[in-house]
Amino acid sequence: MFAICRDPATGEQYLETALSGHALLEHPMLNKGSAFSEAERREFGLLGLLPMSVTTPETQLARIYGNYKAKTTDLERYIHLISLQDRNETAFHRLISEHLAEMMPIIYTPVVGEACQNYSRIYRRPRGLYVSWPQRHELDAVFANVAESIAGGIDVIVATDGERILGLGDLGVGGMGIPVGKLALYTACAGIHPAATLPVILDVGTNNQSLLDDPLYVGWRHERIRGAEYDEFVEAFVVAVRKRFPRVLLQWEDFAKNNATRLLERFRDQLCSFNDDIQGTGAVAVSAALAAVAVKGERIRDQRIVMLGAGSAAMGICAQLVAAMMLEGATESQAMGNICLVDSKGLVHDQRGDLDSFKRAYAQPLTRFAGRENQCSDVISLLETVELARPQILVGTAAQAHAFNEAVVREMAAHTDRPIIFPLSNPTSKCEAHPADLIRWTGGRALVATGSPFADVHHDGRYVRIAQCNNAYVFPGVGLGVIAAQATRVTDTMFVAAARALAELSPVHADMAAPLLPSLDEVRTVARQVAVAVAEDAARSGVAPRLPREELERRIDERMWTPRYLPYRRVRPERCRG
Structure with missing residues (x-):
């Protein structure tokens, strides 16, 4: 539909397209709106279809930004931006690039969570590919309908089944907001051309009863498909992807824990793919940890770590921490021994009989903790774990608001000069602690990074800037x-x-x-x-x-x-x- 070319005489880029008239104006990748030049208006049949004035991109952006600022709620701002994306992708991405720190929380976490919850109510027009269970025998036809509008085709697919959207659970087809937001960040952060991206929702139903009962719900109104049928459907999807886009990068996003690791391991050698919830989250958290231990003049291999949560994010962070420790000379067993997991049933230890393979690998010997050797039936709480393990690093991925309470934080701070505390759960309402509390409870000693964006914290006459462990x-x-x-x-x-x-x-x-x-x-x-x-x-x-x-x-x-x-x-x- 279009190609970006370079003039051999001048070296300048230009865009070739056969579209004209209304078709050109209605194509979001090609529409310039009032910024089409007079010559382009004549050449492409746009005379009379636009107001007379030719607007500069700067003036156009100022108008759009003014309208954005006039919105009174974050959800309205999200709708404004997505509507712009559907009309004019170039203006959308330029606006985002010029106001990235301001707008990233709108187009992605935390506001995208609210948008996903309200997806069927704010639905305007389709974006991406809806791969639905009832059409499972027609996937070749489904993928044939993907419009490859740019020469070179699709480079990146982000796919979700909507079952574990952020910390909000099963949002069904509303999960489509996540791939759309992720791919906007691929463009804003790394310059991946938006026409070379494809958001995908695998609509296998939903177990969210409020969605099933909602007359406005736009997804397949059915309980989730499970087991072998689910696996066969995902397999068919991967086969269709490989057939249509053999060199594409496929990112798995916001799958439930029981599927996330399993699907990654099953398909990672069949095509170029990764799971951002596991691998991306792990990498950014470990980066923040490496920076924090550098402040202390210490090594990551010497840190004791308590991890609240044992889902996909925790799996990824633990794996990356172990890899980082081993690069500093620790053995795998030493590195894994530095990490204590705490799940909904307390400390993960070797006397518990309810552990999956991930938890078993990190289960601590109960004999390690003096006074608890013969109390294997008791739940060892987060506070008790902090008392026993005396961690230098505390990480939260459990989506339990206020789990890092004052007692936990003060206990940790009593045994380390610079406690490293990462409440990483999204959205903000699920965050384990607010940075202001962490700074106050530790007398300004805490090194903090969060999963959601937070304002600077004023403490002791200065402002402390809070890093966001953003997978972006x-x-x-x-x-x-x-x-x-x-x-x-x-x-x-x-x-x-x-x-x-x-x-x-x-x-x-x-x-x-x-x-x-x-x-x-x-x-x-x-x-x-x-x-x-x-x-x-x-x-x-x-x-x-x-x-x-x-x-x-x-x-x-x-x-x-x-x-x-x-x-x-x-x-x-x-x-x-x-």
Whole structure:
């Protein structure tokens, strides 16, 4: 439908398309609105279809931003931005890029959670691909309807089945807001062209009774498909993806724990794929931890860690922590012994008989804790675990608001000079603690990073900036590196490389009072550095061609799209891929 070309005489980029008139105005990737030049209006049959004045992109953006600021609620701001995305993708992405720190919480966590909860009520127009169980025998036809509007096709797919959306649970087809938001961040942070992205919802029903009873619900009104039927459906989806897009990067997103790891392991060697909830979350959390221990002048291998939660995020963080400790010389058993898991039934220990394979691997010997050796039937609470383990790092992934209460935090702070505390659960309403409380309870000694964005905290005459452990620091750069390197698989070591690259960019290396992670306004620079590290690791791992660093950097830079209007040239339909 369009192609981005370069004039051999001038070296300037331009865009070729055969669309004209209303079809051009209604295509969100091509529409410039009132910014079409007079010459373009004549060439593309737009005379009379637009107001007379030719608007500069800057004026156009000022109008859009003014309308955005006039909205009175975050959900209204979300709707405004998504409506803009559906009309004019270039203006949308330029607006986001110029106000990224302000708007990221709107287009993704925490506001996207509210949008997903209200998906059927605020539904405007379809975006992405709805792969539904009742159409399981027609997946070739479903994928044939994907419009490849840009030459080169689809580079990245983000797919969810809507069962575990953030900390909000089963939202059915409303989970589509997550892939849409993630892919907007692929573009904003790493410059992946939006026309080369595809959000997907695997609609296998929902067990959320309020959705099933809602007459406005737009998804398949049926209880969730489970077991072998579910597995066969996901298998058919993967086969269809490989058939249509053999080199695509597939990101699994917000699947329930019982499916997340299983699906990742089942399909990771069949196509280029990863699970951001597991691997991306782990990488960004470990980056923050590496920065925090650098402030203390310590090593990650020497830290005792208590992890509240044992779901997908905890699995990923634990795996990355173990990898980081082993890089510093710890054995695997030593590294795993440094981590205490606490789930809904208390400390995970070796005398419990209700453990899955992940929990068994991290189960602590009860004999390690003096006075508890013969009390295996008792629940060892989070507070007791902190008393017994005396951790230097406390991480929350359980979506239990206020779980890191004053007693827990003060107990931890009594045994370490600079407690490292990461309440990572999203959205804000599920966060284990608020940074202001953590700073106050520890007398300003805590090193804090959160999963949701929080304002600076005023303490003792100064403002403490709070780092956000946002996966947007990692997954866009991983995707960019994989695509630019032409990697055939996503490996675990890529996320270790990404974590270390991000940690090296921490502002604490220049200012010990700075936040643990870079500003979100710097995330495009971060994505480039992460992409280079990932691409180099892909070559070392044998899943991508070996290229000089300069060539890798050139390919990465070439892939990073900047949202701006190009001059248009009209061509015959057969010259444009569509």
